[in-house]
Amino acid sequence: MGHLSRRTLLRAVGTAALGTAAGMTIGTPPAAAAVRLGIDYSWGRPRPSAIAAAGYSFVCRYLSWNTTGKNLTRSEADALRAAGLDIVSNWEYTPSEALGGYAEGVRNATEAKRQALACGAPASRPIYFSVDFDATAGQQSTINAYFDGIASVIGRGRTAAYGGYYAIDRLLDAGKITWAWQTYAWSDGLWDSRAELRQVRNGITVDGADCDLNEAHAGDFGQWGGGGPTGxxxxxxxxxxxxxxxxxxxxxxxxxxxxxxxxxxxxxxxxxxxxxxxxxxxxxxxxxxxxxxxxxxxxxxxxxxxxxxxxxxxxxxxxxxxxxxxxxxxxxxxxxxxxxxxxxxxxxxxxxxxxxxxxxxxxxxxxxxxxxxxxxxxxxxxxxxxxxxxxxxxxxxxxxxxxxxxxxxxxxxxxxxxxxxxxxxxxxxxxxxxxxxxxxxxxxxxxxxxxxxxxxxxxxxxxxxxxxxxx
Missing domain, CATH: 2.115.10.10 (Tachylectin 2)
Known part of the structure; x- marks a missing residue:
């Protein structure tokens, strides 16, 4: 997700293995049923053509209070869409802002909604809000309140979260989110099968930019902009x-x-x-x-x-x-x-x-x-x-x-x-x-x-x- 300290830590402990599944062949399964690969990045700017040429079909991009060049812009979104790439909207300003509770959720969601619309995102598409730290069960009630605040602005059907296995599992079980993007960090090798997106590796390089590798495990994972349905x-x-x-x-x-x-x-x-x-x-x-x-x-x-x-x-x-x-x-x-x-x-x-x-x-x-x-x-x-x-x-x-x-x-x-x-x-x-x-x-x-x-x-x-x- 673009935090040097976390990437450094995770590189030290190694990355999770990418999952594969074996099964019999009965003709040719639809290509759309396969896992799609995408990247997320912050200040780096790989060219859309290079992203597509490297085999990625979507990018996860930031919305935040940051003004130093981290955020998605309309011109970048237009260039990504022109290259046939889907976009996933993700809000993150600080790793632990979910501990700000309900009021912080309202504040962040209001700005995230404005920025997403300005970048061309449809008003119906979800926005993922980050829980980018090793959240404990004791912090969950405050985190739940944060996502209640988000839902009060954009609706529960658009409310999505990024985080480790335990935070994602608790949010889904509590019905606080409809969409989930799980990172392998803070997950002890576990994956919640309900998560549409998985971040499986940090620190890959695409077109000279530092990026993270992601997998989409559902046909609809909140993406927008790459064109109509295919498959x-x-x-x-x-x-x-x-x-x-x-x-x-x-x-x-x-x-x-x-x-x-x-x-x-x-x-x-x-x-x-x-x-x-x-x-x-x-x-x-x-x-x-x-x-x-x-x-x-x-x-x-x-x-x-x-x-x-x-x-x-x-x-x-x-x-x-x-x-x-x-x-x-x-x-x-x-x-x-x-x-x-x-x-x-x-x-x-x-x-x-x-x-x-x-x-x-x-x-x-x-x-x-x-x-x-x-x-x-x-x-x-x-x-x-x-x-x-x-x-x-x-x-x-x-x-x-x-x-x-x-x-x-x-x-x-x-x-x-x-x-x-x-x-x-x-x-x-x-x-x-x-x-x-x-x-x-x-x-x-x-x-x-x-x-x-x-x-x-x-x-x-x-x-x-x-x-x-x-x-």
């Missing part, structure tokens, strides 16, 4: 006869780039709800309340899957959706519950017993748009979004938003790969493409209809996109 939406479906389908759609153009590939085998039961966990793992419930895991072997030239594995009974949900970040949401009889899925290929023991989010969720469709964000349509045509708290306390567990007050009842399936891209399916077999330009501002005025993917041919009774794969 591939991987959409699984179930046909009326129980066969599975796979279709890939280019989200920039709305055109199918692969498929539809249809399995020869059927799942062998009457499906009721489904949620795609990852590129080769699907959860499906049946009409008797059984929960199955379906492991896809290949979806490249044909769709082949293993015999469905029975995980549990009592899953009477009408709707399921997975947010790509451990949270599985299910609605049964108007009751919304959240489950934690702790592994990519879960057994029954890897899915929690479920937490009650709330009642009165009488929805026709359900999908997720980001970690702890769900989207659905009501039977009367309303398009509704909900931000779910990180910690569920029994009351006040979510914030509802009405994005549209009518017309969305025409869809019998709604699915999203993230980053404001929505696909609506109509019963006659057409698939429609939408973009919410600011998907977490609680306002649907900026939702654009981008046309029809296909007028006919989508005869699936259930559809589910792999979540959090679009940038």
């Amino acid at each position: 591939t939406a991987s959409i699984y479906g179930v046909l009326p006869d129980g066969r599975l389908t796979y279709t890939a759609v280019d989200v920039a153009t709305g055109r199918r780039s692969h498929g539809a590939v249809v399995s020869t085998a059927t799942i062998g039961f009457t499906p009721k709800a489904m949620a795609t966990l990852n590129f080769n793992t699907i959860l499906i419930t049946d009409s008797e309340g059984k929960l199955y895991r379906v492991d896809v072997v290949t979806n490249k030239d044909s769709l082949v899957f293993n015999q469905p594995i029975l995980l549990a009974t009592g899953w009477t949900h009408d709707l399921l959706a997975y947010d790509g970040n451990t949270h599985l949401f299910g609605i049964a009889g108007g009751v919304l519950r959240r489950y934690t899925v702790s592994t990519a290929k879960p057994a029954a023991a890897n899915i929690s017993s479920g937490e009650l989010v709330g009642t009165g969720f009488v929805l026709k469709t359900l999908t997720t748009t980001a970690s702890n964000w769900i989207l659905g349509t009501a039977f009367d045509g309303r398009l509704l979004a909900y931000r779910i708290n990180g910690v569920l306390t029994g009351t006040g567990n979510y914030i509802p938003y009405e994005l549209k007050d009518s017309t969305w009842q025409v869809f019998d399936n709604l699915t999203s790969p993230g980053s404001g891209v929505y696909f609506g399916h109509r019963p006659e077999g057409s698939m429609h493409h939408y973009l919410d330009q600011s998907p977490h501002d609680g306002n649907g005025a900026d939702i654009l209809g981008l046309g029809t993917v296909d007028d006919t041919g989508w005869t699936q009774i259930l559809l589910s996109a792999q979540p959090a794969t679009i940038t």
